[in-house]
Amino acid sequence: MEQIPLITDQKAPFALTRNAGGQLQLNTADGTIHDGVYPVRAFPISAADEGLSVMSADSHELLWIERLSDLDKDSQKHLAAELAQREFMPEIQSIHQVSSFATPSTWQVTTDRGDADLVLKAEDHIRRLTQTSLLITDGHGINFLIRDLEQLDKQSRKLLDRFL
Amino acid sequence: MRSRHTVEVYQKARHNCLSALWIVVHSAAVNNKILPSSPIYQVLPSHWIAAAQSQLQHNEPIIAWLEINLDPLLHFKKQLLVLSAERLLHISDPQVAVVSYPFQANLHCQHHDHAGVGSLELFDGEIRLARWNYTLAHDAAVARFNKQFTLQLASFVSGEPIATEDVQYCPNCQTELTADTLECAHCDGEIDKPPSTWTLLRLWRFAKPYQWQLLGGFLLMLASTAATLVPPYLTIPLMDKVLIPYQNGAPIDYGMVSLLLAGLLGSALLAWSLGWARTYILALVSERIGADLRTITYEHLLRLSLEYFGGKRTGDLMSRIGSESDRICVFLSLHLLDFATDVLMILMTAAILISINAKLALITLLPLPFIAWMIHIVRDRLRTGFEKIDRVWSQVSNVLADTIPGIRVVKAFAQEGREALRFREANQHNLIVNDRINKIWSLFSPSVTLLTEIGLLLVWAFGIWQVAHNEISVGVLTAFLAYISRFYTRLDSMSRIVSVTQKAASGAKRIFDILDHVSSVPEPSNPVHLDHVSGRIEIRGAGFRYGNRSVIKDLNLVIEPGEMIGLVGHSGSGKSTMVNLMCRFYDVSAGSISLDGVNIRSIPISEYRRNIGLVLQEPFLFFGSIAENIAYGKPEATRGEIVAAARAAHAHEFILRLPHGYDSLVGERGHGLSGGERQRISIARALLIDPRILILDEATASVDTETEKEIQKALDNLVHGRTTIAIAHRLSTLHKANRLVVLDQGQIVEVGNHDELMAREGAYYRLYQAQARNVDADLDDLSSAHHIIDKELSE
């Protein structure tokens, strides 16, 4: 296994581009080109913009980025676009209706990514992250985030309260 | 619910129609591709029909369609992919926005997923033309669509009609479908029905066996209640025939008085004995119902899959089975009984009162509707409140169940303070929720009392007025007052039933939550029994995900009877997961695993597992003697068999060195034995059941080389002549394996024996070299660190 140095110094030259296949490509200082790299956030919930890692196609870390803003504009754009395509954690903004207070229950919700239905299979698929934020895993493994309970409207809170 | 349901219905409809279409398309291909176009649109969801119709040429058939639900930026948005004979259409909006991809030789589609989002990508050679996203709910449909696309494209390019497959496989799990069923029996839709809210009535299922005792108890209850109503009635003659005439100067009729007093005493004694019999019988029955409830729930729980236990916390399950069933029992034996008596009492009293004097009776009953109304409004709030309290209780017991088994870690990291705080917080939460309920509750009881006082006042006032107008006698009024004081105290206690019923109902709901849970590893509906197992394992296209994390991908492997397979790979490459799948602790989410050509989903679970001997890295010993632990899988084993198994496992000698030999008690989780000793006991356990298939998951990872040699010798005995799958980090321990299978990220990257793989200089070669040099941190150090942590956590 060859040793891949982590580039933690933000000034080290590297560039993120896209190849013909539409995959993200990393060109490091020593001239190596990695195809099909992908970014992951280290703290997607608690600190989304701190600590990003660029992983190779076979899931080894290539690059650690302390914060997104340290990068040049182009790389930032590509990273942001790739993240937008990979990350899927809709944030619930309001809950319109729940089919029942007993599980499994289907909720009609509005998220930051549009309206959706989610099936709550069991009450313990609602996970409390902090005092005010919740993570709800639906029957198909999608994680819905409630970033701040207090920010929800009264009706949603009331519905949600029945499950907490 | 609704839209999800419709999607399913569509998919089903589509599935069926497609197969019909296949035939149409097929014959049409011969008939110069002239197709009737109208019936095709029927299978499309109605909101797409117009859009599809406007985009397709007049006679262009829809071979298949797929509705996906995420746009490129992962916003929820319904879109349609349509496959026709000559192109692929993407309709992203019913009004406009259609992209057409005409067929050509270089096209191909790929689908994969990450974190709950699947993508279907269309490539022209190396160049990606498009990428469509969907949530995993559509996964199976996408796989089907992709298959259709590939077939259609191939037929377009070659100009030959699509060859019909002789054998149809379920697109989801790859099991063969019989000719007459197009739905796969294993992949039938899941049930998403919530349990009914009338949970308490469902307890009838448990009460049914005791129905005669219950009926007897009920009759006794009727009789005893009636008996308690006699004394007030006797006050009427006592007042009107004895006391009032005496006040008016008449002498007391002692004969009558003694008769009446005897009546009072008699009815009291009768009520006492009847009440005793009733309470005894009903308590007996309810205790049995509670016990049945507990055992049945526990039995059901044991049959649930590992997935269920992975998602639950011990404390929660313990509190459900332990205290909630007890609460239901108390409810049935005490509160429900009281309540029924109260209702009877009220009905009977009301009847008596009305028969004595209807007007006064009406006044007496006046507060009843108010109380009923109050009960109604309070009930709703209380119910949600009690459900909350239950959850909070589980939270409290969860903290305990977390920390007590992990006490070594807590102490080692000096975190007692933090754990205490965690407990205090959970307790605090409990207090808050309770306070909120008590606020409602504390107001409720006094209000009922107040209403009853007011009722009493009304009766006095109206009664005196009636006596004054000679409508009733003083005796009647006293009887009324005697009745109603009973009556109202009853109302008061009755109002309490609200809270206890709600408590019991929420307890029942949580128990039925367990009972209603269908194992994700279901027993087959048409079980196939294997008489003789030779041990040939065939894994075809297996895929598996934990939640939305895909861990095993399209894995194919055939293991011949008696063959020993060494499973190697980096930590986290999916080796233990393969073991879980082969033991059917989890079911594959795609593909199939068969034993001797029979899908393991078709074999009754316990019958299947009887053929498997499993030795895990962390052997679990139960509280009990060593002999009992060895005989765990075969309780009827003779002592001779146990000793033979222990000998073969090289455990015999160390067992004899223990003070009580085979009768030595081992504590919880095998306290008092070393890791290697525990391991050998678990090997003996596996040996004793003489399984056809043996699975060793890092059986020697946590012991020193000396012990490892001992265990290795034990294992060599075990392996002999059985189909064996062995996982080991130390590659040297796999020298006996016929074939080595190298896993990486859930896929097989290499298969072969040691020499072949070394010659190939691939993944195995690198693993081996790294181990020889002992520098690969990833493999040994990391994974052993990983195991230490796992071990600590599970202890």
Ligand SMILES: Nc1ncnc2c1ncn2[C@@H]1O[C@H](COP(=O)(O)OP(=O)(O)OP(=O)(O)O)[C@@H](O)[C@H]1O
């Ligand atoms: N219960 C689970 N829930 C979610 N993910 C899991 C679960 N069990 C395992 N995984 C994940 O599945 C992947 C494969 O795990 P598995 O236990 O099969 O690895 P392994 O090859 O046995 O590793 P090791 O050599 O360390 O034992 C890992 O990435 C792991 O994080």
Ligand SMILES: [Mg+2]
């Ligand atoms: Mg493992």
